[in-house]
Amino acid sequence: MTDKTENADPLIIAGHRFASRLIVGTARFSSRQVMLDALVASGAEVVTASIRRISLEGYSESLVDLVGGHYRLLPNTAGCATVKDAVLTAQLARESLETDWVKLELIGDRETLYPDVAELIQAAEQLVGEGFTVLPYCTDDPVVCRRLADVGCAAVMPLGSPIGSGMGICNPYNLELLCERSAVPVILDAGVGTASDAALAMELGCAAVMVNTAIAQANDPVNMARAMGEAVAAGRRARLAGRIPRRAYGQPSSPQLGLIGSGS
Amino acid sequence: MSAVIRVNGEDRRLQVATVMELLRAEGVDPGRRGVAVALNGAVVRRADWSAVALAPGDEVEIVKPFAGG
Numbered sequence: 001m002t003d004k005t006e007n008a009d010p011l012i013i014a015g016h017r018f019a020s021r022l023i024v025g026t027a028r029f030s031s032r033q034v035m036l037d038a039l040v041a042s043g044a045e046v047v048t049a050s051i052r053r054i055s056l057e058g059y060s061e062s063l064v065d066l067v068g069g070h071y072r073l074l075p076n077t078a079g080c081a082t083v084k085d086a087v088l089t090a091q092l093a094r095e096s097l098e099t100d101w102v103k104l105e106l107i108g109d110r111e112t113l114y115p116d117v118a119e120l121i122q123a124a125e126q127l128v129g130e131g132f133t134v135l136p137y138c139t140d141d142p143v144v145c146r147r148l149a150d151v152g153c154a155a156v157m158p159l160g161s162p163i164g165s166g167m168g169i170c171n172p173y174n175l176e177l178l179c180e181r182s183a184v185p186v187i188l189d190a191g192v193g194t195a196s197d198a199a200l201a202m203e204l205g206c207a208a209v210m211v212n213t214a215i216a217q218a219n220d221p222v223n224m225a226r227a228m229g230e231a232v233a234a235g236r237r238a239r240l241a242g243r244i245p246r247r248a249y250g251q252p253s254s255p256q257l258g259l260i261g262s263g264s
Numbered sequence: 265m266s267a268v269i270r271v272n273g274e275d276r277r278l279q280v281a282t283v284m285e286l287l288r289a290e291g292v293d294p295g296r297r298g299v300a301v302a303l304n305g306a307v308v309r310r311a312d313w314s315a316v317a318l319a320p321g322d323e324v325e326i327v328k329p330f331a332g333g
Contacts, residue, residue, distance in 0.1 A: 025333030035331070050332025053272040053325065054292060054299065063329045064298040076332050084305070091307045092327050096300035163333070212333035 009236070011208050013185055014101075014133045014154040016072075018045045021202065022232045023074065023187065024225065025212025032066065034221050039067065042215065042225035047071045048103055050078050051093045064097065074135070076103040081116070083123045090127050102127060103157065103189075104136040113163040113190075117144045121151060128152035137189050140171055142178045149184045156182060157189035157210060160201065164213045166193030169200055179205030195224070195231035202235025203243065267320035284313040286324060298328045 010017040024044040029035035039047060049063055067073065075093035080086035083106070090102040106123055108116025115138050124134050133154045138144050140158040148156050158178060161167030168191055169175055179186045185207035192198050198209045211228050218224035266279045271290060280286040283301055287294045294313060301308045302325040308316050318324070 026331040027333045029331070048332050049329040051300070051327050052330045054328045062296065062298050063331060068297070073329065075329065078332055088302060088305060088307075088325075092300040092302055092325070093329075095307050095309065096298050096327060096329055210333075 009240070011185070013135070013207075018208075019043075020045050020229065020232075021208040021236055022198070022229050023048065023208060023210040024215060024228075025210065026063065026067070027212055028216035029221060030216075035216070036066065038215055038221045038225035039071065041222045041229070043229040045072060046074050048074045048076050048210070048212070049097070051075055051089050051096060068097075072101070073097050073099065074101050074103050075099065076105050076137075078105045079107060080105060081107050083119050083126070086119075086123045087126055090132060091130075094132070100131055101133045101135065104134050104153075106137075115139060115159075117141070120144075121147050124148055124153050125151040135187065140174050140178055142174070142181050145178055145182055145186070149182065153184060155185040155187050155207070157187045159190035160188050160197065161191030163190040165191055166214060167191050168193050168197040169204070172200065172204055175201070175206070176204040192228075195227040198228050199231040199235035199238070202232055203239050205239060208232070267318070269318055269320070270323040272324070272326055281317060282314055283308050283316045283318065283324070286318060287313065287326065290326070292326060296328075300327050301325065302327075 007019040011021045020043045022042055022044045023046045024039055024042050025048045026035055075097050077086040077089040080089055086106050093102055104124055106116050106120045108114055117139055120136055124136050127134050128151055135155045135157055136148050136153050137157045138148060145156040160169035187208040187210055188201035188206045189210040192211045192214045201209045209232050215221050215225045266277050268275050268277050278289055280289050284294055304323050
């Protein structure tokens with residue numbers, strides 16, 4: 001296990017250090033116990049939550065009581081479609097969870113769940129002005145990411161493919177370019193289907209990966225959570241180690257001299 | 265005197281003077297962690313729940329954290 005205090009390669013977001021580079025969502029698990037076991041297996045320190053209307057017919061066990069003491073809860077504005085709703089949700093989240101951090105989501109299309117980047121940048125700027133640490137879910141567009149960093153976002157969270165699609169990273173070249181050029185940490189959000197997707201994101205230069213559905217809906221969520229944690233760590237290590245260049249033709253790895261049957 | 269107040273998108277006829285009284289009337293434990301309230305689009309801090317008065321036609325949102333991605 002990684003010792004948080006001795007990690008030589010921590011993830012740093014807005015001055016906060018994390019040993020794990022995996023962020024896990026808490027939705028769509030078959031049971032609370034499976035979710036809790038998966039969170040432990042993942043090694044994640046940051047987990048996401050949504051903010052929703054309380055049911056007036058009575059309400060069940062609180063997510064805060066379940067995981068609040070063990071993880072940093074990162075509230076999202078999932079489902080919000082206007083700047084007004086996203087900002088109010090963020091403000092309610094701050095009051096509810098006593099955190100300035102918000103995963104800002106502003107959905108522009110209900111079918112693809114693509115973000116509305118024009119509204120997103122506007123909401124991000126307003127929330128940064130109100131003292132929030134804003135982590136926006138955005139498209140994998142280097143210019144959009146730059147605009148979000150320019151208005152003061154602490155990180156950017158581009159999608160690899162649509163939320164919940166499991167399609168992985170549809171445009172790895174774009175993601176790598178974006179990571180190279182981003183002034184703030186890039187956290188791959190959305191689209192991860194299995195562990196290799198998470199490893200690829202890290203190899204391409206992402207600072208962290210956010211996963212929910214691929215863990216929660218796996219046949220064995222606890223093992224998938226562990227696999228994601230290991231993949232993120234392996235991908236990061238490979239990134240730091242530096243991959244060999246690609247080449248179109250073969251190059252033997254064994255010595256070419258002293259082959260039997262050769263002329264001299 | 266009762267008044268109609270819109271609570272989480274639903275019109276309710278209630279006899280409540282403050283946010284705190286509204287929470288109690290709706291069966292929400294005000295001491296519970298994670299509960300947050302907005303009145304007409306602005307957050308009402310927990311410390312102000314007893315002081316902030318409600319008027320007919322007010323729109324109140326009462327929220328808490330749920331699982332999310």
